[in-house]
Amino acid sequence: QEQLVQSGPEAKKPGASVKVSCKASGYTFSSYYINWVRQAPGQGFEWMGIINSGSGAATHAQNFRGRLAMTSDTSTKTVFLELSSLTFGDTAIYYCARGARGLTASAWFDPWGQGTLVTVSS
């Protein structure tokens, strides 16, 4: 079945960087966008950005410009999110989620990865 499997939890210190992976299976990887969304503890969802899995072209939310990088590896059907200059406020569960309408950014999200907890503490 169509599935996204993310890498495991991360513990980082302020100022460090974190890289989270999201491996796709069960569908044509290059034919869909992947979105990254985060959820701080007990909070709602914040959209971070979107990447064309095939071309690697990406768009970032304005809040993260300058410290967010999204990349795609078609050979392993994996997309990556790297967030730098971490602060306590970056503590959250990070989700990848496929845009369900192929290479159209205006799409609902399905499926979602299981989430990766990133904890920033000193």
Add this chain to the structure above:
Amino acid sequence: DIVMTQSPESLAVSLGERATIRCKSSQSVFRRSDYKNYLAWYQQKPEQPPRLLMYWASTRASGVPDRFSGSGSGTDFTLTISTLQAEDVAVYYCQQYYTTPQTFGQGTALEIK
């Protein structure tokens, strides 16, 4: 950015009764070019990722029971659970995908009365 506002923030409903959750967008998410509302609903249970329930405001996702229904157009939308089951206890979110950044409501926590 389009702001999505849900009401109520929490809701307690008896088993077998109807639950209604509302979502309002700060601007219309209806696109005249394809006559569709760019609005989705998700269910999230503790320690789980969100599960898609509805897209195009009223189309049930695969495997979603027919006790879930979505309605509305433009800026005002509703998710209805016709007869509440114990497994429906969760937080429910609306999302607009009309424009980037896609934005979510703050969530409605549904519990059993």
